[in-house]
Amino acid sequence: MDVVPAKDTAGCAARFAPERPGGAMIAAHVAQAGVGRFRVDRLDAPQVVLAELPGNAALRGDPACLPPDALDGCAGFVAAPAEFLPVLRAADPGVAAWDRLVFELPADVGVPGSDAVLLGAADAPAIAAFEADGAWIHETWGSPAALAASGLARGVFVDGRLVSIAATFYLGTRYEELGVVTDSAHRRRGHSSAAAAALIADIRARGRVPVWSTSPDNASSLAVAHRLGFRPSGTGVLYALRVPIPVSS
Structure with missing residues (x-):
């Protein structure tokens, strides 16, 4: 597939x-x-478009093309219409569906203040040193340094140590989807909600709508979303291609 030049990415996103x-x-x-790239079956009038981020991908168009x-070599979570499932299975017979719940924060819901x-950029080492099971927080930015430099993340520090991060996991034109991780030794102390509340204020100041998605079995994530006032707005599915579906703790 052909890689789309950076100057033409808006047209691919429109698909x-x-x-x-x-x-x-x-x-x-x-x-x-x-971050990432678009690939197409052909640069002139493409029939299928593949959007790729580290560990994440999306497909639109005609699966036959x-x-x-x-x-080949693609591993991660793929967002695609159901008609792409046969080609995903051809690439990985073990591909599995990961159900998602989607939430939106209504404009009239206030969030508590947060410090x-x-x-x-100076916080890149602290993000990089975060415990391994929280490394996904910077996945869609390509690196801890890229997330730190984006200006789209908030953190809670305890005794000089970064223990919770809320970041814009997906940046859109209308929406920003939050991702939140908290160090395992500092959970259930309100740090996730504090970091997310600060990021929500930032997102609203940028004129976008805060959104949240998680799996039905992720009780901790669901609890934080509920605590902050997010409301259900839909469901979805991601296809786990050559990777296991995460197990919620």
Whole structure:
């Protein structure tokens, strides 16, 4: 497949319109954040578009036009219409569906004040040193340094140590989807809610709508979303391609 030049990414993102919360925002993030890439079956009038981020991908178009080797080496969570399932199974017979719940924060829902700090470039080492099971928080930015430099993350520090991070996991034009991680030794102390509340204020100040997605079995994530006032707005599915579906703790 051909890699689309950076100057043409907006046209590819338009193939995924309208922008919706959840995995469909992968394409918007590629276009807005400048991370990842778009690939197409042909540059002139493409029939199928693949948006790729580290560990995440999305597909739109005609599955029959996807080259047989297009997904070689691709591993992660794929957002795609159900008609792409046969080609995903051809690439990985063990591909599995990961159900998602999607939430939106209504404009009239207030969030508590928070002293979570805006993370910057100097905080890249602290993000990189976060415990391994929280490394996914910077996955869609490509690196801890890229997330730190984005200006789209808030953090809670305890005794000089970064213990909770809320970050824009997907950056869209209308929505920003939050991702939140908290160090295992500091959970159930309100740090996730504090970091997320500060980020929500930032998102609203940017004129976008805060959204949240998680799996039905992730009780901790669901509890934070509920605590902050998020309301259900839909469901979705991601296909786990060559990776296991995460087990919620």
